[in-house]
Amino acid sequence: xxxxxxxxxxxxxxxxxxxxxxxxxxxxxxxxxxxxxAEAAHFSRALFRPAMDTVFIGxxxxxxxxxxxxxxLVSTLRRHFELPKGIEFTLEANPDSADLPKLGALxxxxxxxxxxxxxxxxxxxxxxxxxxxxxxQAVAAVSAARLAGFKNLSLDFIWGLPGMRPxxxxxQLKTVVEELKPEHLSCYNLTxxxxxxxxxxxDAGSLPLPSDDEDARSFLYGSRFLSERGYLHYxxxxxxxxxxxxxHNQGYWQGRDYLxxxxxxxxxxxxxxxxxxxxxxxxxxxxxxxxxxxxxETLDPATRLREYVMLSLRTSRGLSLAAYRSLAGRPFTxxxxxxxxxxxxxxxxxxxxxxxxxxxxxxxxxxxIISRLLDADLPQD
Ligand code: SF4
Numbered sequence: 001x002x003x004x005x006x007x008x009x010x011x012x013x014x015x016x017x018x019x020x021x022x023x024x025x026x027x028x029x030x031x032x033x034x035x036x037x038a039e040a041a042h043f044s045r046a047l048f049r050p051a052m053d054t055v056f057i058g059x060x061x062x063x064x065x066x067x068x069x070x071x072x073l074v075s076t077l078r079r080h081f082e083l084p085k086g087i088e089f090t091l092e093a094n095p096d097s098a099d100l101p102k103l104g105a106l107x108x109x110x111x112x113x114x115x116x117x118x119x120x121x122x123x124x125x126x127x128x129x130x131x132x133x134x135x136x137q138a139v140a141a142v143s144a145a146r147l148a149g150f151k152n153l154s155l156d157f158i159w160g161l162p163g164m165r166p167x168x169x170x171x172q173l174k175t176v177v178e179e180l181k182p183e184h185l186s187c188y189n190l191t192x193x194x195x196x197x198x199x200x201x202x203d204a205g206s207l208p209l210p211s212d213d214e215d216a217r218s219f220l221y222g223s224r225f226l227s228e229r230g231y232l233h234y235x236x237x238x239x240x241x242x243x244x245x246x247x248h249n250q251g252y253w254q255g256r257d258y259l260x261x262x263x264x265x266x267x268x269x270x271x272x273x274x275x276x277x278x279x280x281x282x283x284x285x286x287x288x289x290x291x292x293x294x295x296x297e298t299l300d301p302a303t304r305l306r307e308y309v310m311l312s313l314r315t316s317r318g319l320s321l322a323a324y325r326s327l328a329g330r331p332f333t334x335x336x337x338x339x340x341x342x343x344x345x346x347x348x349x350x351x352x353x354x355x356x357x358x359x360x361x362x363x364x365x366x367x368x369i370i371s372r373l374l375d376a377d378l379p380q381d
Contacts, residue, residue, distance in 0.1 A: 001047075001050050001051070001052055001053065001256070001257045001258065001259060001269070002052065002053060002054045002056070002248055002251045002252070002256060002257070002258035002259070003052040003054065003055045003056070003077065003081060003258070003259050003261070004056050004057075004058065004248075004258060004259070004260040004261070004265055004266075005036070005055070005056070005057045005058070005062075005073070005077070005260075005261045005262050005265070006020065006058060006059060006060060006260065006261070006262030006263055006264055006265040006276075007032075007057060007058070007059040007060040007061070007062040007064075007065060007073075007262065008020055008021050008022055008032070008059060008060045008262065008263045008264070008279075008280050009021065009022065009023070009024035009028070009029075009032075009059065009060050009061060009064055009065065010022070010023060010024065010059070010060055010061045010064065010094075010132075011023065011024065011061065011064060011094070011096065011097070011132040012130070012132055013130070014129055014130040014131055014132075015128070015129055015130035015196060015197040015198040015201075016129055016130075016190065016191070016192070016193065016196050016197075016198040016199075017130075017193075017196065018191075018193035018195075018196060019059070019060065019264075020060070020263055020264035020278045020279065021059060021060040021061070022279070022280060024061075024064050028280060029065065029066070029069050031280075031284055032262075032280060032284075033069060033072050033073060033076070035262075035283060035284050035287045036073065036076055036261055036262060037076045038287050039261050039262075039287055039292065040076050040077065040079075040080040040081070040261055041080055042290075042292045043080070043259055043261070043292070044080035044081060046292075047259070047269070049080065049081060049082060050081060050082065050259070051081070051082035051083075051084060052081050052082065052083055052084075052087065052259075053087055053088075053247070053251065053256075054087055054088045054089070054090070054247050054248035054251060055077065055083060055087065055088070055089045055090070055248075056090045056091075056248040057073070057090065057091045057092065057111075058090075058091075058092045058115075059092055060092075061092065061093070061094045061097060061117075062091050062092050062093065063091065063092070063093030063094060063097040063098050063102060063106075064094070064097045067102070067105045070105065070106070070109060071105075071109065074109045074110065083110070088112065088113055088152075088246070088247045088248060089110050089111050089112050089113060090111070090113040090114070090115055090154075090246070090248060091106055091111045091113075091114060091115070092115045092116075092117065093106075093114055093115070093116050093117070093141070094116070094117050094131075094132065094133060095116060095117070095118065095133040095134075095137040095138040095140070095141040096132050096133040096137055098114075098116060098141040098144060098145065099140075099141075099144055100144040100147055100148060103141075103144050103145055103147075103148035103150065104148045104149075106148070107148050107149050107150070112150070112151075112152060113150070113152040113153075113154065113246075114145050114150045114152070114153050114154070115154040115155075115156065115184075115186075116138070116141055116142065116145065116153065116154065116155050116156065117131075117156045118135075118138040118155045118156060118157060119131055119156060119157055119158045120135070120157065120158065120161060120172070121135040121138065121139075121172055121175060121176070122135065122164075122172075123135050124163075125161050125162070125163070125164070128161075128162060128198075129158075129161075129198070130197070139179075139180065142155070142180045142182070151183070152183050152184070152244060153182045153183055153184070154182060154183065154184035154185065154186060154246065155176065155180060155182045155184070155185055155186070156186045156187075156188070157172070157173075157176070157185065157186070157187045157188070158187075158188050158189070158190050159187055159188070159189055159190070159215075159218045159219065159222065160189045160190040160209070160210055160215045160218060161190055161210075162207040162208050162209055163208045164210060164218070165210065165214060166210075166214055166217040166218045166221055169218040169221075169222060170218075170221055170222065170225055173222055173225055173226065174225070177226070177229045177231075183240065183241050183244040184238070184239070184240045184241070184244050184245070184246060185226065185231060185238070185239045185240075186237055186238050186239075187222060187237055187238075187239065188237050189215065189219070189237075190209075216364055219360075219363075219364050220360055220361070220364065223239075223360045223363075224360070226239045230242070232245070232316065233316060233360065233363075234315060234316045234317075235249070235253065235314050235315045235316065236314050236363045236366055250315075252311070253311045253312065253314060253315050254311075254312075255304075255307065255308055255311065257269045257270065260274075260276065261276075262276065262283070263276055263277065263278060263279060263280050263282075263283035264276055264277075264278045264279075264283075268299070271298060271299045271304065272296055272297070272298055272299070273296065273297045273298075273299055274292075274293055274295065274296045275295045275296075276295075277294070277295075301327070304327070305324075305327050305328055306374055308323070308324070308327060309324070309370065309373065309374060310370055310374070313356070313357075313358055313366065313369075313370050313373075314358075314363075314366065316357065317355070317357075318350075318355040318356055318357030318358070319332065319355060319356045319357075320354065320355055321333075321353070321354055321355060321356065322354065332356065335376055336373060336376045339372060339373065339376055340356075343362070343369065346361075347359055347361050347362075348361055348362035348365070348369060349362050349369070
């Protein structure tokens with residue numbers, strides 16, 4: 001089983017952010033930790049103190065919590081769950097709250113994988129995004145992570161940013177690979193989430209967003225460049241050196257069970273999906289009322305099949321035709337042969353006798369391909 005903990009605090013809201021997060025108020029920390037302890041105790045009892053294969057503390061900005069709070073959080077997890085030695089233990093950090101003492105304290109707590117939200121190495125872009133740090137702070141945080149002993153470092157970046165042409169994206173990737181040398185990179189396309197200041201600026205026409213063609217070139221050139229530099233493009237947005245793919249996220253894509261704790265966290269265990277209330281206040285109210293399963297849904301076989309197709313096609317491993325056949329009771333090609341032929345002719349998929357995978361060109365339009373493939377599915381007998 002995988003364990004995710006959501007820390008809902010940030011220094012301030014970034015201009016593009018649609019995650020469940022709120023500015024950190026010191027008086028919220030104690031209630032948050034108490035809520036987490038109650039939720040962990042409940043699921044520890046319900047699941048007979050399960051052993052976890054990975055731990056991922058995300059947010060929000062977990063590194064913003066003071067050391068005493070992080071210590072309590074981790075000891076809560078150790079008290080209620082089996083966390084075997086050597087499991088992947090990730091924590092998300094932002095460069096402005098990732099100095100050497102903090103990172104050293106995280107290592108002491110057993111964190112062995114750091115995911116640092118860099119997003120851009122251009123200070124003007126960082127300011128436009130409302131990020132609470134500079135590029136120099138990001139570079140300093142990478143050095144501090146190495147000094148603290150992190151040997152598994154992941155950096156988050158965003159491409160398709162205002163004013164960023166494909167050449168600038170490639171130049172930045174070159175700097176990242178040659179100077180920061182992360183083991184893992186997550187590169188997300190900018191998403192303009194409705195209701196965010198950045199989306200409003202785009203609606204008002206005041207953002208110099210790249211064209212679709214430029215976006216496509218950024219993705220394809222970036223993928224090719226990183227592959228040439230030894231990073232496996234193992235999921236649409238993720239690249240890793242050999243042996244450093246994120247085991248936690250791979251678990252999600254493989255459809256493994258996961259327990260999520262904290263506001264907005266999602267769990268899926270034995271085909272039952274549970275979603276926590278999104279805000280700190282609503283989550284704490286449900287914990288106070290001992291409502292640990294307020295929003296649950298049983299995933300029926302058709303939903304599970306759709307999720308398997310959607311998640312597996314995001315990865316370089318692709319969809320196993322045998323696994324599909326055993327889940328669906330029919331071959332994947334049934335009803336889809338003509339569509340698969342066209343996708344192949346356009347170099348969007350690779351189809352062997354065992355697997356179906358998207359090519360890099362296919363990953364670029366993955367949402368369209370996956371939804372067309374799913375729409376072509378036959379109704380369940
Ligand atoms: S740091 Fe991340 S979670 Fe926090 S406001 Fe910015 S984008 Fe959102």
